[in-house]
Amino acid sequence: MNLQQIFNTTQPIIGVVHLLPLPTSARWGGSLSAIIDRAEQEAVALVSGGVDAIVVENFFDAPFPKSRVDPAVVSAMTTIVTRLRELISIPIGINVLRNDSLSAMAIASCTGAAFIRVNVLSGVMATDQGVIEGCAYELLRYRRELGSDVKILADVLVKHAQPLSSSDLTNAVRETIDRGLADAIILSGAATGSPPSIEDLRLARAAAGTTPMLIG
Known part of the structure; x- marks a missing residue:
């Protein structure tokens, strides 16, 4: 993957649109239009601030399911991303928390989004949602089935989690x-907002080789 092809830069800054609680979530407030308005405001502010792309995620739906979200969440996110695609011209990505990569791929493929973020693509992680297993087998087959070119940006030893497989960062990156x-x-x-150490960045960069690496 060449970051330049998607983001027009090799060092993109990606802003996050944190969606208010969506339908069926514990804190759902009953108004989808309010969620859309807030998402549009955030997206415009991020673009005005100079980001190279945005990623849309159901951040305020916590507590999250560990795998599949409710169909209403998929429908709402599809509606929101479609609106944002009409409003802004920079690339958009999708993250469906906690690890619903298939729904993210479906939303991205149907709305013309450029990429998805996957918390646990490979390995096994203990999280506050329970044990989450890697989804690479299902996701890569699903992308091929959809005939999609949506890119997969995958966390390595994702935040808010502990590995139950290898905790070796170099090995995790390569896997x-x-x-x-x-x-x-x-x-x-x-955790969210907590940066990786410089040493971990160096180890991961060396292990990644020519594969692009982003800092979350």
Whole structure:
């Protein structure tokens, strides 16, 4: 994968549109139009701030299911992304928390989004949602079935989780790329807003080789 082809830069800054609670989530407020209005405001603000792309995620739906989300969430996110695609011209990505990669791929493929973020593509992670297993086998087959070119940006040893398989960062990066077939990897710290260490960045960059790496 060449980042330049998607983001028009090799060092993209990707802003996040954190959606208000969606239908069927624990804090759903009953108004989809309010969610759309907030998403549009965030997207426009991010574009005005100079980001190269945005990723849309159901951030406020916590507590999350560990795999498939409710169909209403998929429908709502599809509606929102379609509206944002009409409003802004920069690339859009999708993240369906906690790890519903198939729904993310479906939304992205049907709306013309450029990429998805997958929390656990490879390996096994213990999370507050329970044990989450890698989904590479199903996701790569599904992308092929859809005839889609949506890129897969995969977390390595994702935040808010502990590995139940290998905790070796170098090995995890290589597995995610060589066996999970990620188009790019994402390295973050232990929690949202917590950066990875410089040493971890160096290890991951060396292990990734020519595969692009982003900092979450």
